Amino acid sequence: MTTPAISALRQSFPAASISYIVEKPYRELIEGNPNLDKVIVLERKQSLRDFFKLIRLIRKEKYDVVLDFHGGPRASLITLFSKAKLKVGYRVKYKNFIYHIKLPRSSKAGYFHSVENHINLVKALGVGVKSLPPLYLPQARKTEAEKINKFIKENGLGGHKIITIHISAGNAFRSWGVDNLVQFTNLLAQRPNVKIILLGTSEDQKAEEEILKKSTASLLSLVGRLNLREVKELISHSSLFVGPDSGPMHIAASTS
Numbered sequence: 001m002t003t004p005a006i007s008a009l010r011q012s013f014p015a016a017s018i019s020y021i022v023e024k025p026y027r028e029l030i031e032g033n034p035n036l037d038k039v040i041v042l043e044r045k046q047s048l049r050d051f052f053k054l055i056r057l058i059r060k061e062k063y064d065v066v067l068d069f070h071g072g073p074r075a076s077l078i079t080l081f082s083k084a085k086l087k088v089g090y091r092v093k094y095k096n097f098i099y100h101i102k103l104p105r106s107s108k109a110g111y112f113h114s115v116e117n118h119i120n121l122v123k124a125l126g127v128g129v130k131s132l133p134p135l136y137l138p139q140a141r142k143t144e145a146e147k148i149n150k151f152i153k154e155n156g157l158g159g160h161k162i163i164t165i166h167i168s169a170g171n172a173f174r175s176w177g178v179d180n181l182v183q184f185t186n187l188l189a190q191r192p193n194v195k196i197i198l199l200g201t202s203e204d205q206k207a208e209e210e211i212l213k214k215s216t217a218s219l220l221s222l223v224g225r226l227n228l229r230e231v232k233e234l235i236s237h238s239s240l241f242v243g244p245d246s247g248p249m250h251i252a253a254s255t256s
Contacts, residue, residue, distance in 0.1 A: 001250055002069045003033065005118035007133035010035035012122075019061065021078065025201070026247065028228045032138050046074070055081045067121050068099070088121050135254040140233035148233045155220055157237075160195040163188055164235055164252075166243030167200045167207055167223065174244045178207050182214045184242070189217030197238075198223050199231060199248060 002020075009018060019038040022030045027041050042054065051074075058078065068079045068089035079087050080098045089099040096102050101124045105117055112120065119129055140148070152158060165185070168175050176184075185196055196217060198208060202224035212219055226234065232251050235241050241252035 001114045001135070002118050003030075003035075003136035004115050004133040005067075005069065005122045006033065006035045007136065008119060008122045008127055008129050009125075011133075012125075012127040019063070021075075026228065029137065029247075029251075033136055035136070051077075054078070059083050065125065069118050069121065071095075086125075088124050090117070090121075135250070137232055137251060137254055138229060140229045144227070144230045145233055148230060148237065151222070151234075152237060155195075157195050160193050161191075161239040162195050162197060162234075162237055163240045163242065164197045164199055164238045166241070166246055166248045167198055167211065168204045169244035169246040174246070176244055178210045178214070181207075181211055185211065185215045185217045185219060189215075195220065197221065197234070199226070199234070199243070200224065 006018065006020070009016070017037045018035065019040060020030055020033075020036050021040045021042060023042050023044050025044065027039065030036070031039050033039075040054070040057070043050070046054075055078070059082065063082060063084045065086045065088065066079050066082045066084040068075050068087070071090045071092055076089070076092075076095050076098055079089060086101070087099045088101045088103075089095070091102040091104050103117075103120050103124060106112060115132060115135075119132060123129055152162075165181065167181055188194055188196055196219050198211065198219060198221040200208060200223040204223050208221055208223040212221060222234070228247065228251065231248055232255055235248070235252050235255050241248070243249050243252070
C-alpha cells in the first residue's frame with residue numbers, strides 16, 4: 001500500500017537515495033522495486049540488541065528525511081532514534097513529539113484510504129501529486145509461476161472456476177472466524193464448476209485444520225506454502241478472491 005507513495009517520491013526526487021524498511025514476510029513485495037535504492041529487511045520479532053544494531057545502521061546512513069508510513073511502536077522508535085533532519089508521521093496520542101510534521105489519518109468526512117494516507121505524508125514534503133500512482137507488485141519468478149501452474153494441472157483445475165479464500169487477516173478483530181468460513185465454503189461448493197483453495201500463512205494452520213475437518217466441501221489448501229509473489233500468481237488464475245482486510249486482499253484488488 002506504500003508503493004504509490006514511493007513512486008511519487010521518486011518522481012519528485014529522481015536523484016534521491018531512497019531506502020525502505022520492511023518486515024521479512026513482506027519482502028517479496030518490495031525487493032526489486034525500481035524506485036528503491038536499498039531495502040532493509042527486519043525479522044518480525046527482534047531482540048533489543050538487534051534493534052539497536054539497526055539504529056546504528058540507520059544513523060550511519062545520515063538520512064535527511066524519515067517517513068513513518070506504519071506508525072506502530074517499533075516504527076515510531078526507529079523514527080525517533082534515526083537522527084533524521086526531518087521526521088514525518090501520523091498524529092497519534094503520546095507520539096506527537098517524535099515527528100516534525102504530523103498529519104491526521106482522517107478528516108471530518110471520515111477516514112482516508114491507506115494509500116491516501118501514505119500519499120499525504122509525501123505531500124507534506126511539498127510534493128505535488130496530481131493523480132495516485134498505481135500499486136507496484138512484482139511479477140512471480142519463472143519457478144514460482146511454474147509451481148502454481150503445476151498445482152493447477154495436478155489438481156485438475158483447468159476449466160473450473162477457481163475461488164481463493166484467505167482464511168485470516170493477522171489481527172483477530174478482522175478475522176471471519178472458522179465457523180463462518182466453514183459455512184461460506186459449504187455455500188460456495190453448491191455452485192457448479194467451482195474449486196475452492198484456502199490461503200494463509202503457517203500461523204493459520206490450526207484454523208486450516210479445523211476448516212478442512214468441519215467443511216463438507218471438497219477443499220484444496222495452500223496455507224503456509226506460498227510466498228506473496230506466488231499468492232499473486234494464484235489469484236491471477238482465480239475467478240474470485242474472498243478474504244478480510246489484509247495484504248492478499250490488496251494484492252487481489254490490483255491483480256487482473
